[in-house]
Amino acid sequence: MSNDADLPFTREEYADRLQRMRRAMADADVTVAILTAPDTMAWLTGYRVRWYRQHTSTSMPPAQCIVVHVEEGSPFIIDAGYHDELARTATVLDDVRTLPSSSEMHEASLDDYVSFLADQLRPWAGSRVGMERWSCIPSPAVADVVDAMLEELGCRIVDVTVPFRGIRRLKSPAEIRKIEQAQAAADAGVRAILAEATPETSELEAWGIYSLGMVRAGGEPAALHETVAAGSSVSALHRLSGRALLGSGPVVHPDVASSVDGYHARATRPLMFGRVSDESRRQVAIAAGAYDVVQQHGVVGAPWQQLIDALRTYFAESGAPGAGSAAYELGLSVAPTDFVGEFTWGMDDERDDVIEAGLVTNFESWTSLILVDTVVFEETGPRFLSTLPRDVLEFA
Numbered sequence: 001m002s003n004d005a006d007l008p009f010t011r012e013e014y015a016d017r018l019q020r021m022r023r024a025m026a027d028a029d030v031t032v033a034i035l036t037a038p039d040t041m042a043w044l045t046g047y048r049v050r051w052y053r054q055h056t057s058t059s060m061p062p063a064q065c066i067v068v069h070v071e072e073g074s075p076f077i078i079d080a081g082y083h084d085e086l087a088r089t090a091t092v093l094d095d096v097r098t099l100p101s102s103s104e105m106h107e108a109s110l111d112d113y114v115s116f117l118a119d120q121l122r123p124w125a126g127s128r129v130g131m132e133r134w135s136c137i138p139s140p141a142v143a144d145v146v147d148a149m150l151e152e153l154g155c156r157i158v159d160v161t162v163p164f165r166g167i168r169r170l171k172s173p174a175e176i177r178k179i180e181q182a183q184a185a186a187d188a189g190v191r192a193i194l195a196e197a198t199p200e201t202s203e204l205e206a207w208g209i210y211s212l213g214m215v216r217a218g219g220e221p222a223a224l225h226e227t228v229a230a231g232s233s234v235s236a237l238h239r240l241s242g243r244a245l246l247g248s249g250p251v252v253h254p255d256v257a258s259s260v261d262g263y264h265a266r267a268t269r270p271l272m273f274g275r276v277s278d279e280s281r282r283q284v285a286i287a288a289g290a291y292d293v294v295q296q297h298g299v300v301g302a303p304w305q306q307l308i309d310a311l312r313t314y315f316a317e318s319g320a321p322g323a324g325s326a327a328y329e330l331g332l333s334v335a336p337t338d339f340v341g342e343f344t345w346g347m348d349d350e351r352d353d354v355i356e357a358g359l360v361t362n363f364e365s366w367t368s369l370i371l372v373d374t375v376v377f378e379e380t381g382p383r384f385l386s387t388l389p390r391d392v393l394e395f396a
Helices: 011-027 038-045 081-089 110-124 140-152 161-166 173-196 203-216 234-238 278-297 304-316
Strands: 032-035 065-069 076-079 096-098 128-131 156-159 227-231 251-260 263-268 324-328 344-346 360-366 370-378 381-384
Touching: 011 038, 011 065, 011 161, 032 038, 032 110, 038 065, 065 110, 076 081, 076 110, 081 096, 110 140, 128 140, 173 203, 173 251, 173 263, 173 370, 203 227, 203 251, 227 234, 234 251, 278 304, 278 360, 278 370, 278 381, 304 324, 304 344
Parallel strands: 032 128, 076 096, 128 156
Antiparallel strands: 032 065, 065 076, 227 251, 251 263, 263 370, 324 344, 324 360, 360 370, 370 381
């Protein structure tokens, strides 16, 4: 059994999560769920590892999952034999079922894993079984074999991706505290770049400066590469850091994220060497003005469409062609997957739902320059977490 001090949250919080998952299973008329998405396994039990085998040798298939019954007993985990201690000490689970054919000297085959899983599921043959079809794990080759096994057991497969992501969309106070800590660490990493980088610093060196500053401030690496890119295009934020020098500019984009116990926060600011032009200041001021629109219209209980329409009007009147904003849910993500959550909202949306308390998203606002933040929607109003100025930031 795990030491509670090693768990990111209390056992009471994990018990509440299990109840919520079981309610979602009942609503979907699912008897058994097989959890394979790393973030779902972590959310429900605390389970996180550094190797999920999602893109590995065909002789080393994904071979871990958590099985939950809608009513009976406690969830259990299936994992490799050499993960026994990890599963017992890093999760709330007491029932750990390791593959008998797996050891430190021998990897379980796909047949070994699927046969063992079938034995565990046999008491519920003929049931409706929930699977996370939008997870990167298992691979299609493994999923096909698991599907065939379930069909042989007379089971019907139901995709529970959306309901299972939905039950963790609204964050608890304890989860929000993790995100706040992650934001403080991300901000510290950006400040480290500003203080230490020079025009002769390469993008990768700047990424290293960010990473060390972020870790020293209490953060952990994000689920995606935290890029630092020099260039004029916002699209540079989607490429990996390389050997280009920051001085090749004209703008340095640190598009960063940090996590604490897997909970993510985001930050992006444009950085420049030397004097910043009036036009650059004007462009970033337009992007920053969208924050005021969110503060005014992003009220809990208000229609999302009201906020979206207000942002459309703001950018249409801003005098910055191509300007806009978008956002996606932030929360628990596990490397090496993605920190982009299920829930998204943006200026292209047409929707009829309302803003709920406890939702955490990023907020991207751009003209020719871009600002990215983390925002918590609370009863008292939207709260942006980054303390970095909403401006072009100048190197020391």
